[in-house]
Amino acid sequence: MYLKRVELHGFKSFADKSVIEFTPGVTGIVGPNGCGKSNITDAIRWVLGEKSAKALRGDNMSDVIFSGSEDRKAQNLAEVTLVFDNEDHYLDYDANEVEITRRLYRINNEAEYYINRQPCRLKDITTLIMDTGLGKDTLSIISQNNINDFVAQKPEERRPLFEEAAGVAKYKARKRESVAKLERTTNNLERVDDIVVELEKQVGPLKRQKEKAETYLAYQKQLEEVEVSVLVKVIENLSTQLKTLDDQIKTSDQEKTVNDGNILIKENQSEELSKKMFHLDQDVNNLQNELFTVMKNVSDLEAQKATIDASRKQAASSNNQEDLKAKIASLKGILKDALREYNDRVERYQEVKAEKEQLSAQQSQNAQAQEVLRHEIENLNFEIHKKRSEKTQLVDQIENKSNYGYGVRSILKAKDSLSGILGTVSDLLTAQKGYEMALATALGGSVQNIVTASEDDAKRAIAFLRKNHAGRATFMPLEKMQPRKVREDHALICEQAAGCLGLMSRFVSYDEKITPIVENLLGNIILADNLDHASQLSSLLYARYRIVTLEGDVVNVGGSLTGGSMSKKNNAFAQKEALERLEKAIKKDEKAYNEKRIALNHAENEGRELSSLFMQKQMSFAKLEVVVTNKKNELTMAKSDYEAAAKDHEDLVDDVVEDHSLLDELNAQKKRRDELSEEIQAKRTLRMSYVNEKEALENELKTMRSDNRRYEKALTENKIAKTKHETEIQNYLMRLNDTYMMTFEHAKTLADPDIDLDASTRQVKELRNRIASLGSVNTEAIAQYEEVSARYEELTKNRQELKAAQDKLLTAIEDMDHIMVDRFTKTFEAINKEFNNVFRTLFGGGHAALHYTNPDDILETGIDIEAQPPGKAAKLHSFSGGENALIALSCLFAIISVRPVPLCILDEVEAALDMANVERFAKYLQTFADRTQFIVVTHREGTMAHCDLLYGATMQQKGVTKLVSVQLKEAQQMAS
Numbered sequence: 001m002y003l004k005r006v007e008l009h010g011f012k013s014f015a016d017k018s019v020i021e022f023t024p025g026v027t028g029i030v031g032p033n034g035c036g037k038s039n040i041t042d043a044i045r046w047v048l049g050e051k052s053a054k055a056l057r058g059d060n061m062s063d064v065i066f067s068g069s070e071d072r073k074a075q076n077l078a079e080v081t082l083v084f085d086n087e088d089h090y091l092d093y094d095a096n097e098v099e100i101t102r103r104l105y106r107i108n109n110e111a112e113y114y115i116n117r118q119p120c121r122l123k124d125i126t127t128l129i130m131d132t133g134l135g136k137d138t139l140s141i142i143s144q145n146n147i148n149d150f151v152a153q154k155p156e157e158r159r160p161l162f163e164e165a166a167g168v169a170k171y172k173a174r175k176r177e178s179v180a181k182l183e184r185t186t187n188n189l190e191r192v193d194d195i196v197v198e199l200e201k202q203v204g205p206l207k208r209q210k211e212k213a214e215t216y217l218a219y220q221k222q223l224e225e226v227e228v229s230v231l232v233k234v235i236e237n238l239s240t241q242l243k244t245l246d247d248q249i250k251t252s253d254q255e256k257t258v259n260d261g262n263i264l265i266k267e268n269q270s271e272e273l274s275k276k277m278f279h280l281d282q283d284v285n286n287l288q289n290e291l292f293t294v295m296k297n298v299s300d301l302e303a304q305k306a307t308i309d310a311s312r313k314q315a316a317s318s319n320n321q322e323d324l325k326a327k328i329a330s331l332k333g334i335l336k337d338a339l340r341e342y343n344d345r346v347e348r349y350q351e352v353k354a355e356k357e358q359l360s361a362q363q364s365q366n367a368q369a370q371e372v373l374r375h376e377i378e379n380l381n382f383e384i385h386k387k388r389s390e391k392t393q394l395v396d397q398i399e400n401k402s403n404y405g406y407g408v409r410s411i412l413k414a415k416d417s418l419s420g421i422l423g424t425v426s427d428l429l430t431a432q433k434g435y436e437m438a439l440a441t442a443l444g445g446s447v448q449n450i451v452t453a454s455e456d457d458a459k460r461a462i463a464f465l466r467k468n469h470a471g472r473a474t475f476m477p478l479e480k481m482q483p484r485k486v487r488e489d490h491a492l493i494c495e496q497a498a499g500c501l502g503l504m505s506r507f508v509s510y511d512e513k514i515t516p517i518v519e520n521l522l523g524n525i526i527l528a529d530n531l532d533h534a535s536q537l538s539s540l541l542y543a544r545y546r547i548v549t550l551e552g553d554v555v556n557v558g559g560s561l562t563g564g565s566m567s568k569k570n571n572a573f574a575q576k577e578a579l580e581r582l583e584k585a586i587k588k589d590e591k592a593y594n595e596k597r598i599a600l601n602h603a604e605n606e607g608r609e610l611s612s613l614f615m616q617k618q619m620s621f622a623k624l625e626v627v628v629t630n631k632k633n634e635l636t637m638a639k640s641d642y643e644a645a646a647k648d649h650e651d652l653v654d655d656v657v658e659d660h661s662l663l664d665e666l667n668a669q670k671k672r673r674d675e676l677s678e679e680i681q682a683k684r685t686l687r688m689s690y691v692n693e694k695e696a697l698e699n700e701l702k703t704m705r706s707d708n709r710r711y712e713k714a715l716t717e718n719k720i721a722k723t724k725h726e727t728e729i730q731n732y733l734m735r736l737n738d739t740y741m742m743t744f745e746h747a748k749t750l751a752d753p754d755i756d757l758d759a760s761t762r763q764v765k766e767l768r769n770r771i772a773s774l775g776s777v778n779t780e781a782i783a784q785y786e787e788v789s790a791r792y793e794e795l796t797k798n799r800q801e802l803k804a805a806q807d808k809l810l811t812a813i814e815d816m817d818h819i820m821v822d823r824f825t826k827t828f829e830a831i832n833k834e835f836n837n838v839f840r841t842l843f844g845g846g847h848a849a850l851h852y853t854n855p856d857d858i859l860e861t862g863i864d865i866e867a868q869p870p871g872k873a874a875k876l877h878s879f880s881g882g883e884n885a886l887i888a889l890s891c892l893f894a895i896i897s898v899r900p901v902p903l904c905i906l907d908e909v910e911a912a913l914d915m916a917n918v919e920r921f922a923k924y925l926q927t928f929a930d931r932t933q934f935i936v937v938t939h940r941e942g943t944m945a946h947c948d949l950l951y952g953a954t955m956q957q958k959g960v961t962k963l964v965s966v967q968l969k970e971a972q973q974m975a976s
């Protein structure tokens, strides 16, 4: 390999493109001072990788670009190419010729590098020439300064030259890299070690915490599964019991109400009976007194009559003729009395008969009246039951809101466990009577909106619905609701308009605190009496408002109409109104029912009285029948007695003046007596029946009161049980909500319906105990552990890798050290030997040697020079400049002979030598010329004489170097 050509363009004084051809052997470059000879050396050094501007004799790298002269402008870039012949493939590059180019731009200070015109990095160039003997720090470029400094250098500063000769630069560079790597690896290892130790401290406790947290979560999961099923089952059981209790309460309540009514009626009846008995007693008493008087009268009158009858009987029994007249007269008197009595009794018989018939007629009237009343009572009872069941249905609809959305119902059910739920709009508003349809229309779907105290309450409720998949609902936070209004001028138009009743909000009752809701929902809705007026009004108001009618038709904003028939069934306000109406009707029917019951009772009493009277009449009638028969017999006998006596004695029959007053009075008194007896008897019988009836009533009342106590007791017990059940259900629902954030419906979908309640309840308790025994738990530990342990594992792996890398690097460094020591020692010894030889040749005798300054550390040792020219003492600092140069050149040649280099550039290295030594130097050069290509910058003729090729550097144009091939003579002229 040798340098074939150097091409320069714009480099320092080489303004124009210059091509310098070289041949193997020694090439001399001559010329006057400052004409640019050393710039060629700089150019070669630059291409071979020099990075220091100072080494290139400049301040900045851009100083290498031609900076202009008197006649020439500065260049914008410098470019130098070295062309090597590489036929022997000395350079490790697959080409017979290798071109290395470096280029630098002034404008951005950017450099470009090429190998065989292919762009590359500076590092690729230094790698290519490493250990070839080329390169900026090698033996290939030796300047006058290098030579001058060599002897004065510190031993350590001389070492690189020897290292280069020993070919350890590659290893040194690699070692440097390995050491740097080792340092980085060690640093990393230490850092990783620190972290691993730190992590180790954390991993243990975190693992324990994580395991505890996992156990806790497993228990919690188990607990949730079991407890949700238990809670669902318990709630279902309690709900079933609650339903039974409700039914029992309803039944007891109804039974008690019926019983209460019956007791009241029976008590009234009993009281009435007492009153009647009291009056009967008074009547009987009075009648009894009168009876006494009448009986005394009868007795008196009968006594008088008996006297008369006795004298008549005496006269009648006489058989004297003279008394015959008196006898006939007596018998006639007896006959007349008998007839009168008979007629009297017959008349009474007829009277009693008539009375009996009248009573019978009254009885059947009474029976009819009773029948009518019973029928009416039955009807009323049926009505009341019907209305009560309608009411139950209606209450159920109103309370359970079965026609409302799922979300609304879910919220109402969970109301107690949520905060700030005030109820639905339909709960909080009541339509005034007659405005139910209008209000329902005005509100539309908003009736189902749920009013909350605050916006946060609404948000919590929405979160609850979302979590439980429990439907959707609209919420109206009181604090957020803005009023809607009708403009004042529009309100004035309304006031004047036909059929306008005013703002809908005026026809609603509500609690003052929900005013914002009412003003928001109804503040701009107008009520009109009918659709025609509503339509006219809408036109007047430019169709800006919603106008509803009493019938529930609507003129919408914009003027469209909605209307037709509307079911009241789902109208919340109509439902409320219907309930009120139903309750009133039930009360009215109940009142009528009780009144009819009392009337029936009266009729029954009257019936009883009539029947008692009728019985008595019947008895009197029967008695009278006997009396009439008796009287008839008596009359027949009297008639027969009279006719027997009067027969054949018609002359003796006188027309006696008859005085019937006594008999009439007696008959009258007797009639009265019988009437009184009959009446007393009737009243007594009646009283007796009243006594029996009252007794029966009291017995019934006793039973009913005892029933009532039973009902009350059952009611109280059931109500207490109901409250207890409700509270328990509420508590369980709250537990579901608070602990598991679940609605009952959602929990039901997750629950196991076939659990054994007792066993599961025990399991819940046990799990709770287990959880409690875990103490404080950090659930974050699971994620923390995962993170820390993953990091720990990764870093542990890292540590192993780093450790392996460290070991590998240490081994590599050790190997390199061995190689370097070996090579360095061998090369050093060879150079040392050669040094003495060259020295003796150049000095013509004497002695020279090289020594390690630190033989124990071959890798770092400096190199000492021991030189003793013939006849002189060996003190380096006391040699002349020329001697120093010769010593240095001896060493240089020794090195070159041990380690031949392909190219060596010597820049005025022999300047300090005398002519004889220059001669020796030049000759010596020739001894190497077959192995090493020399380029020698020189002023010395002796050197020039031994050059194979000579170039002369000139500056024909000022400041611009031009190189021409010259003959020795021309060169000598140029030098001189």
Ligand SMILES: Nc1ncnc2c1ncn2[C@@H]1O[C@H](COP(=O)(O)OP(=O)(O)OP(=O)(O)O)[C@@H](O)[C@H]1O
Residues within 6 Å of the ligand: 011, 012, 013, 031, 032, 033, 034, 035, 036, 037, 038, 039, 040, 063, 064, 065, 066, 067, 068, 953, 959
């Ligand atoms: N960037 C540059 N642009 C133009 N000319 C430059 C630039 N850098 C250096 N020079 C010129 O190059 C010359 C120096 O060249 P160089 O040091 O190679 O000369 P020389 O021939 O080696 O001299 P000597 O024999 O004294 O060592 C100077 O004239 C300097 O002005």
